[in-house]
Amino acid sequence: MQTFSNLILIISSVLLNCVAQILIRKGMLSIGEISINFRQLYLHIGEMLVNVYLWISVICYFLSFIIWMLVLSKVEVSFAYPFLSIGYVVTAFAGYWLLGESLSVMRIVGILVICIGVYLISRG
Numbered sequence: 391m392q393t394f395s396n397l398i399l400i401i402s403s404v405l406l407n408c409v410a411q412i413l414i415r416k417g418m419l420s421i422g423e424i425s426i427n428f429r430q431l432y433l434h435i436g437e438m439l440v441n442v443y444l445w446i447s448v449i450c451y452f453l454s455f456i457i458w459m460l461v462l463s464k465v466e467v468s469f470a471y472p473f474l475s476i477g478y479v480v481t482a483f484a485g486y487w488l489l490g491e492s493l494s495v496m497r498i499v500g501i502l503v504i505c506i507g508v509y510l511i512s513r514g
Contacts, residue, residue: 399461405477411477412489413446415489
């Protein structure tokens with residue numbers, strides 16, 4: 391039973407992290423592309439500070455971090471950390487379904503490899 395509750399905590403942390411990623415993307419899509427220089431960042435900082443998607447993503451990250459601390463107080467990091475890879479899977483599919491992003495055959499194969507790896511590590 392203890393292992394099951396630890397898995398629930400791990401998955402909750404991972405899913406909150408994924409939600410944060412999707413919300414950041416959604417928020418930045420509403421702001422627009424920003425090139426990599428401080429002037430561009432400065433010009434858009436006001437928009438970013440009032441963007442509700444970005445604020446909710448910060449809350450999701452914070453909750454994910456708090457839960458992750460609980461996880462690491464209970465289980466070995468070598469067991470818990472590989473489960474973060476599930477985030478790649480969930481985020482890729484969420485990006486596809488919610489944001490209309492591409493999901494190529496190669497990405498799907500990579501996702502399957504990740505799933506197999508997480509399964510093997512969780513059995514050990």
